[in-house]
Amino acid sequence: MDIFSFLVQTLNAVQYGLLLFLVASGLTLVFGIMGIINLAHGSFYMAGAYLAFGLTSATGNLLWAIVLGVPLAMAIGAALEALLFVHLYKRDHLEQVLLTYGLILIFEELRSILVGDDVHGVPMPDFLAGSIPLDDTLSYPVYRLAISVVCVGLAIGLYFLIQRTRLGMMIRAGSHDRDMVQSLGINIKLIYRVVFALGVVMAALGGMLAAPISSVAPNMGGQVLILSFVVVVVGGIGSVWGALIGALLIGFADTFGKVILPDFAGVMVYLVMAAVLLWRPEGLLGKG
Amino acid sequence: MSDIAMREDLLVARGLHTYYGASHILHGVDFSVKKGEALGLMGRNGMGKTTLIRSMMGLVRAAEGSVQVRGQEMRGAATHAIARRGIAYVPEGRGIFPNLSVRENLEMAARAGVDGQRNWTFERVMETFPRLSERLGNGGGQLSGGEQQMLTIGRALMTNPDLLILDEATEGLAPLIAREIWRIVREIRLSGIATVVVDKNHAAVSSITDRTMILVKGQVVYDGASEDFRARPELIQQHLGV
Numbered sequence: 001m002d003i004f005s006f007l008v009q010t011l012n013a014v015q016y017g018l019l020l021f022l023v024a025s026g027l028t029l030v031f032g033i034m035g036i037i038n039l040a041h042g043s044f045y046m047a048g049a050y051l052a053f054g055l056t057s058a059t060g061n062l063l064w065a066i067v068l069g070v071p072l073a074m075a076i077g078a079a080l081e082a083l084l085f086v087h088l089y090k091r092d093h094l095e096q097v098l099l100t101y102g103l104i105l106i107f108e109e110l111r112s113i114l115v116g117d118d119v120h121g122v123p124m125p126d127f128l129a130g131s132i133p134l135d136d137t138l139s140y141p142v143y144r145l146a147i148s149v150v151c152v153g154l155a156i157g158l159y160f161l162i163q164r165t166r167l168g169m170m171i172r173a174g175s176h177d178r179d180m181v182q183s184l185g186i187n188i189k190l191i192y193r194v195v196f197a198l199g200v201v202m203a204a205l206g207g208m209l210a211a212p213i214s215s216v217a218p219n220m221g222g223q224v225l226i227l228s229f230v231v232v233v234v235g236g237i238g239s240v241w242g243a244l245i246g247a248l249l250i251g252f253a254d255t256f257g258k259v260i261l262p263d264f265a266g267v268m269v270y271l272v273m274a275a276v277l278l279w280r281p282e283g284l285l286g287k288g
Numbered sequence: 289m290s291d292i293a294m295r296e297d298l299l300v301a302r303g304l305h306t307y308y309g310a311s312h313i314l315h316g317v318d319f320s321v322k323k324g325e326a327l328g329l330m331g332r333n334g335m336g337k338t339t340l341i342r343s344m345m346g347l348v349r350a351a352e353g354s355v356q357v358r359g360q361e362m363r364g365a366a367t368h369a370i371a372r373r374g375i376a377y378v379p380e381g382r383g384i385f386p387n388l389s390v391r392e393n394l395e396m397a398a399r400a401g402v403d404g405q406r407n408w409t410f411e412r413v414m415e416t417f418p419r420l421s422e423r424l425g426n427g428g429g430q431l432s433g434g435e436q437q438m439l440t441i442g443r444a445l446m447t448n449p450d451l452l453i454l455d456e457a458t459e460g461l462a463p464l465i466a467r468e469i470w471r472i473v474r475e476i477r478l479s480g481i482a483t484v485v486v487d488k489n490h491a492a493v494s495s496i497t498d499r500t501m502i503l504v505k506g507q508v509v510y511d512g513a514s515e516d517f518r519a520r521p522e523l524i525q526q527h528l529g530v
């Protein structure tokens with residue numbers, strides 16, 4: 001592998017990992033703070049991609065689709081929390097898994113009724129459609145670079161929100177002692193709603209950003225969900241920064257696995273997960 | 289005393305009954321504390337002091353009775369709504385957030401009081417608890433027991449409450465540190481904030497409170513002036529001695 005193909009693969013790995021992080025961050029936050037295992041989280045990624053498809057068709061531009069899609073995803077997230085997930089906080093994990101698995105089926109059926117079962121594509125914005133030439137034959141698509149930049153921005157924003165704002169302090173405090181937070185006059189239910197909606201928005205944004213480079217298709221949430229769970233477990237359940245490191249690790253394992261050991265590409269990710277868990281059963285940044 | 293008797297009620301409970309599952313813990317408790325009043329709540333272990341406080345805070349559901357905060361019925365209301373009517377609760381075991389720094393523990397709680405008062409600012413808490421100002425960057429879990437207690441009291445004050453409830457604030461602290469806590473409680477009381485103090489040390493509690501209440505098996509067996517309580521050692525022997 002020469003230096004430029006190595007560079008291309010590295011950029012691909014980072015971009016893929018960062019996209020996974022968008023989905024996994026919400027999964028790990030909702031699990032770490034509210035204690036909910038949400039199998040339907042991949043559906044929010046799918047919903048994002050379909051929102052991108054529908055809204056890009058309507059407005060003619062992916063950027064408009066994102067501007068409209070984010071508040072829509074937030075509203076959907078808040079409504080789902082208020083109507084369904086709020087009832088799961090005190091239930092055991094089996095009940096959570098059953099309800100959220102049922103939700104996947106409902107979401108897929110809704111998608112089928114609303115948009116049908118065809119595979120769709122979403123055009124990328126014109127100004128991001130070019131590529132950067134690296135040598136005579138290799139070039140790197142500007143859009144993929146843009147995804148990475150946006151994801152890094154979102155990761156920094158999430159870091160700032162959780163580590164530097166009062167809302168972030170309340171969120172962290174709420175993951176430790178819900179009663180105490182309430183006794184200080186803070187509405188923990190509202191905090192939970194915000195966290196859930198935030199997780200939905202991050203996953204949906206992942207789907208929106210990915211729409212132009214991967215087809216918008218039925219069941220697209222499934223694969224992402226499984227990989228996101230791998231990321232969450234590798235990073236340490238509940239740890240957002242663990243999820244970031246885990247996502248990048250999985251991004252590299254998957255991308256370079258396909259290049260270096262094409263015959264084993266399918267298992268590379270799981271080998272990495274097994275190796276990490278043998279070394280640190282609680283995950284990279286887990287609390288044990 | 290007579291001065292306090294005429295003040296407005298802050299927190300009043302009437303006929304509270306609370307159960308944990310099938311066990312009946314509170315048997316019709318009447319409780320009240322007025323603006324600026326200092327109340328000592330006493331009773332042996334397991335008599336229901338913590339349960340009474342948690343019932344009034346909405347942290348456990350009282351099956352029967354009423355809880356009024358500043359004249360408004362709050363039984364069944366959310367805990368945060370009750371706290372927002374001017375009550376700060378420092379629980380048994382302190383309730384520090386170990387995953388937040390000392391500074392964050394304080395900042396996350398900051399708000400104006402019910403009447404918009406902002407007497408307690410971060411700076412004033414630092415002046416009151418100089419030891420905390422040296423440990424602002426530490427995690428809440430890294431503090432000693434005494435420092436943690438100062439942190440929870442400081443955090444409660446950041447909400448600018450009208451009433452501060454301290455449940456076993458000196459539990460497990462060395463006598464010297466406990467004395468420091470009592471000094472601070474006295475200072476808080478003098479600043480006009482009403483206090484409810486639960487503690488094993490009846491001498492200390494009755495010396496800094498206006499009124500004393502004793503709970504036995506979920507019932508109020510004594511409710512009188514702390515002066516009167518001090519003059520009746522048989523109360524201690526009968527209801528509080530071990």
Ligand SMILES: Nc1ncnc2c1ncn2[C@@H]1O[C@H](COP(=O)(O)OP(=O)(O)O)[C@@H](O)[C@H]1O
Pocket residue numbers: 308311313331332333334335336337338339340
């Ligand atoms: N969460 C609980 N579940 C069941 N019983 C409890 C619980 N908390 C306290 N109790 C019981 O309720 C009674 C009163 O306890 P508590 O209010 O903590 O008393 P105190 O604060 O006066 O020591 C005790 O008998 C105790 O064992």
Ligand SMILES: [Mg+2]
Pocket residue numbers: 337338339380455456
């Ligand atoms: Mg107690």
